[in-house]
Amino acid sequence: MTKFWNNINKFPRFLFSVIIGFFLTTFYTIFELLKEKNKRLNISITIIVFISIITIILRQMLGIR
Known part of the structure; x- marks a missing residue:
């Protein structure tokens, strides 16, 4: 035990x-x-879009505004 x-x-x-x-x-x-300058913009845009989509989905699911 x-x-x-x-x-x-x-x-x-x-x-x-x-x-x-x-x-x-x-x-x-x-x-x-x-670290690569060319990919920095692409990754930043992808992260912003991903967070925005998750925020929109959660707001609609929870009925917030």
């Missing part, structure tokens, strides 16, 4: 490291692309 509780105590640290790893690997590729 002691092993079980040890594993349960380790789970939050494991979950935190998985989440941090996901964001680091995702944003690393974006930052590498932002």
Whole structure:
């Protein structure tokens, strides 16, 4: 039973490291692309459009204005 509780105590640290790893690997590729001047504008526009679409969808779903 002691092993079980040890594993349960380790789970939050494991979950935190998985989440941090996901964001680091995702944003690393974006930052590498932002180093090139030609791609900087394209990625910026793509991110702005993506956030705008998500905002519009959530507003319509939630009935806000």
